Amino acid sequence: MNINILTLSEVQDIKGEKGNFDVEILKHPRYVDMEKCIACGTCFEKCPKKVDDEYNENLIKRKAIYVPYSQAVPLKYVIDREACIYFKKGKCRACEKFCPTEAIKFDEKEETTTLKVGSVILAPGFQTFDPTRYEALHYGKHPNVVTSLEFERMLSSTGPNLGHLKRPSDDKEPKKIAWLQCVGSRDINRCDNSYCSAVCCMYAIKQAVISKEHSDDPLDAAIFFMDMRTFGKDYELYYNKAKEDYGVRFIRSRVPAIDPDPENNDLIIRYSDEGGVTHKEKFDMVVLSVGLEISKETVQFAKGLGISLDDHSFAATHPLKPAHTSVPGIYASGLFTGPKDIPYAVIEASAAACAASMDISDARGTEVETKATPEERNVAEEDPRIGVFVCNCGTNIGGVVDVPHVADYAATLPRVVHVDQNLFSCSQDTQEKIKEVITENRLNRIVVAACSPKTHEPLFQETIQACGLNRYLFEMANIRNQDSWVHGDDHAAATEKAKDLVRMAVARASLLKPLTGKTILVNKRALVIGGGVSGMTAALGLAEQGFEVVIVEKEPRLGGLALEIERTIEGADVKDFLQELIVRMNRHPRIQVLTESLIVGFSGFKGNFTTEVLVGPGMYERKIDHGAAILATGANEYAPKEFLYGENEQVLTQIQLSKRLHEQGAAGLAHLAMIQCVGSRNEESPNCSRICCQNAIKNALHVKKLNPDTQVYIFYRDIRTYGILEDYYREARRLGVRFFRYDRDAPPRVESMDHGLVLTFRDHVLQRDIRLPVDILALSAGLRAEDTEELSSILKLGRNHDGYFTEAHVKLRPVEMASEGIFVCGTAHGPKLISESLSQAMAAASRAATFLSQAEITLPVVTAKVDQEKCASCLVCVRSCPYDVPRINEEGVSDIDEALCHGCGICASECPAKVIELNLYEDDQILSKVEALLEGVI
């Protein structure tokens, strides 16, 4: 309701300052009236002009009037002026002639408008690298060399081949496909993109796995890579699964050239393995895993606004202020600030929203529009009086289904007192007509036989609500998407099906009951659990937007793991930053800090939680009422059991090394070795800890700066300096840091000799063992989740294999927990850098603020309810609920809290006594449809 989407619009200029900007916007014409277009697709069908479909990577054609893709928002057609015959030659107007709602507006003009806003967020996105310039890869010349984005469309069930895998040259199903990684990434010779694009390893694995699943015959999938960068949460598990369960081949080699086979359409790849042996292999198709980059247009746009860009044209941000651009009041998110995957793009978007809201929190809610609804008519005592409205949807339904016949049929159904047919049921005038008819005939149940309830149910519900009917006394029969659109070849069968669907809808309508969601007040206070950088940032993010915050920390002081960290790899001073955060925390009038405190109890539901805390140092019990909670319990460095750690003083962790370097420097340090993946990517802890590669390189660079003569050796399995971090890896190599790769089952061996530590490792090129005396061995120990086990049982929250909290949706809801009102951030969610933790903390604050800013919340009506008189307390519901909601109350029967119920209905269908019903989907209501459908069959 308070989001206004301006499509086909470009920002021309932004003037003003933080808190008060004027944004000049150029609105291009759509040539289609958004109010009138019903997205029926008639124009698309009739338009004679075919052009390349850019959404499908130009693999197929679209029309000059089109919807860019099926999930487009708003779902309205648009005319491509460059392609349209009328705009080119002055004739045609076929779309206008056939449009059933007169929505075409050829005379629409460009418009300029100015918006007054307080903050601005930039999210201009990216483009994929164009590999045409890599001539040796034959992209653009050989049809079977495709980019990963083209291949993505080929695999898609909505793509050009409907998901059937075919190679372009001859439509043959490929039997062997190769993926070449780092095309347009990590390359300063053939292009300027020195950074890692951060997403290609994962998408290549995904494509390989899906290709194997889509192939009728076994498919051979081979990925050629330099370092496998599956550093995200649970990504390593996916990589292992692809390797072990799907048999995807991973070949460590960068392929410089592809040779087309002159005999046929196959492609030959020559590569050398780690031992230097060359191989030759033939493939049916080659996919180029193209990297991500900022477009020239975005660079120009950013420069026009005075936004500073880094060397790679990404928006320059400070590691400790990840959402801020160089212009105060203008924030950035997504690929614009560097390569990243969807979860991190979503996190950054919410972080930017937090920063933007903090500047303008005084104005919160001042422009929100609300609609008044009339008082509800009590229909409990009335017999059902059903009105049926059958829609023609122009010719969409009417052209296939015999609508008058269906309408006549509807009139014969029990309890139907009024039937109408409409040209367009969704049009404004029809809505008014429906209202009149409802009032005139005292209708108390409404059936609309038209399109999908997904798109149109809310509209009709508002209409009936406006004349005093409860919005749930409404039922739709989808005679378009489920009938006329898919059975167009048999009009008689479609008409019969329409009658069936209407009969089913009418049967259910008679059994509908009015439902009202309970409203509950929202307690405006938030509880933050954990006082590290994430918890403090989240607390300040909320407090500065006007919310009261209580923060609980188990240690005597705030700071968490960051207390151990001196600087970020970029050189930002973490110590200073932390001190400033702590001062702000302690001074903030809306923040209450409880140190040495423990969470011991938790109850309530979204908006109204109560948490019991033992507050130190006296450990007295305190109950805190709050509306939302943010989990920021963090993680700790793993204490290694490997490589003589704890036995030999020369063996340190990276954090200990970093401290030592800051305290003692590197004078006299001749040989420093580091071992990566200690306590990560192994049996016990299968995932990657994400931060250790950059940590090792940060310390290596520091040593080289302190003492250029120190020899630094890093033993690694894959170097995972994703995104712009790759620059530091390259710098380390330039400064002479030496990198040696080892296999998981053959790690370096360490011995404690009389004269010191000696490391033995296998050199892949020389194919022999090498012994190396070292002064210090630094172990890149992974991260371990902290305190999540106990908390997860108190707060009833999910955790993954590694003990990190499980978010509601890996990609789309990365800071929300499945239980509403509870949010997660920082390393409690999974290993991440400080900058990433800060983003996620701000994101959690933003999502929590959105939740807390509601005065009251209306609970969903689709919840389960128990007939407690008949409950046998068998506990089946308690055991079957995926969210642990049902409990046995004081009277010894099952109780389902509607504020906690997610409405899946599992308990209702499991209950052996059949005494649980799901509102709106009661057994009678579902069975009425079954019985109506099969009426007269027996």
Add this chain to the structure above:
Amino acid sequence: MRLSYPSNIKIIFIPCTGKVDLIHLLRAFEKGADGVYVAGCLEGECHYNRGNIRARKRVEQAQEILESVGIGGERVQMYNLSSSEAPRFVQIAKEMTEKIAALGPNPIKLASDRKAA
């Protein structure tokens, strides 16, 4: 995408396949349905964690019952697909229609037809 599929398929909407009750499945056969299938999300991708796994178990239960009473367990099936897989939806609709056509009408119907005759 408006892909065509057999018009004998009629959809009854439920919030999650976990809501499908054994009674719903069996009532359909009692009333003369020739076939019923449950279309749920891919296993592991249930919005409500494991509703589709419970649905599968109930379909299996229904299969056993239908088999033991002589109606035929194959008449009820569980399919898993995601909302973006229109071609697969069509393929399933066709597959199920063919399967049921091969099995012939619900035997309950045959009995009532005989009585009527």
